Amino acid sequence: MTTGGAFWGRAEQQDFRSRVRGTLLGTAVGDALGAPLDGLTLEEIREAHGAQGLTDPAPAYGRRGAVTDLTQLTLFTVDGLIRAQVRRDTGAWHPPTDLHRAYLRWAATQHDWGPDERRTDDGWLAREEWLYVRRDPARACLLGFGDTTMGTLDAPKNPGEPGPEAVARSAPFGLLVGWEPQLVVQLAMECAAQTHGHPSAYLSAGAYAALVHALARGEYLDAAVQRALALLAERPGHEPVTEALEHALGAVRQGLPTPDRVEELAGDGGAEGALAVAVYCALVGEDVRHGLCLAVNHGGPSSAAGALTGGLLGALHGETVLPPAWLAELEGRPTMLVLADDFAMEMTQGPALHGPASSSPAWLTRYPRA
Known part of the structure; x- marks a missing residue:
């Protein structure tokens, strides 16, 4: 496997596209499944949905399958990564900056009524009207992207913020399969620090x-x-993130999974707890449905834990393991499929789309270098 399309066989390309689709759709499905449960205790979840808790999508924001800001930001992460690869040809390549610009485009969806057709360098994703809704975005994200100053690891935004939101938008960094793992971790951490400056938050993202x-x-x-x-x-x-992951591995050996065990792993709702829940549920789930339901039925950050679990299961198995009935109701699914396929195409055929020897005007309209 390589980032240059010439060395990707057809089977490799199809497998990669399926994993990219699975990661994005899995993140969104888990997010949507957990959205109705955010802010509820385990007891309140059982009162509302029965002793087994939530076992199928329920309405949130007026419909079933509605996603939160976690999915919105994940999509803009993908958009930023594609734009970074396109800009690489110009020699002005600094991925954290390109991701920051993408996140500022997300921030515009949180205060604008709809797309501004005058901004021709925004690309196609920022013109998707369904994204122009607020889904209870975390205060840290609104503050972090509230101005044009970019947080860095040396000078992070919101240095006391340990929440899971930055982790939950970080799956796309892992899809840079041609990169060395250390570089993937570094980029995820640098981009997490743009809103979540607590070490546990950006280390969990990495x-x-x-x-x-x-x-x-x-x-x-x-x-x-x-x-x-x-x-x-x-x-x-x-250490806190390492201990949380080790705690998740230890819980796997403690018998049948229970919501109480998941709630213990979630802890106080911080980033490392949501990460531990996702790892545990992805490991012990009998299937994808069971793993996702286990991940959201607790008093912690249900949508974040669901998104993280879905991203892992989608990357592991590809898109075909995700429940078709849940996908059918998923908000924004057509956009996600197009974006996933564009990302897979960029990673496998980038030089043919915008390299020095050739370029596609249509591609550069979708993902401008500006």
Whole structure:
């Protein structure tokens, strides 16, 4: 496998596209499944949905299948990564900056009535009208992208914010399968620090990106966790995230999974807890439905835990394992499929689309270099 299209066989391309689709759709399905449960205790979930908790999508924001800001930001992460690759040809290549610009385009959807056709350099995703809705975005995201100053690891935005939102938008970094794992972790951390400056938050984002990266390259989840732990060990302040992942692995050996065990892993709702829940549920789930339902039925951040679990399962198995009935109701699914296929095309055929020897005007209209 390579980032240059010449060395991708047809079977490899199809497998990669399926994993990209699975990652994005899985993230969105898990997010939508957990959205009705955010802010509820486990007892309140059982009162509303029965002793087993939520077992099928329920309405949130007026419909079933509605996604939150976590999915919105994940889509803009993909958009930013494609734009970064396109800009690489110009020699002005700094992916964190390109991602920051993409996130500022998301921020515009949170305060504008709809797309501004005068902004011709926004690309196609920012013109998708269904994205122009607020779905209870985290205050840290609104503040982090509230001005044009970009947070960095040396000077992060919201340095005391440990929430899971930055982790939940980080799956696409793991889909950079041609990159070395250390670089994937670094980029995810740098982009997480644009809104979530607490070490546990940006280190969890790096660990999650490492997990998706290993899965997208064909590894099993238990091996992916060990790889992520090894990469974390090199980073200062990794201990809370490392302990959370090790706690998740230990819980796998403690018998049948229960909502109480998931709630214990979730802890106080921080990034490392949501990451631990996702790893645990992806490992112990009897199938994708069971794993996702287990991930959201607790008093912690249900939509974030669902999104993280869905991203892992989608990267591991590809799009075909996701429940068709859940996908049929998923908000924005056509947009996600187009974006996923564009990302897969960029990663496998980028030089043919915008390299020095040739370029596609249509592609550069969709993903402008500006």
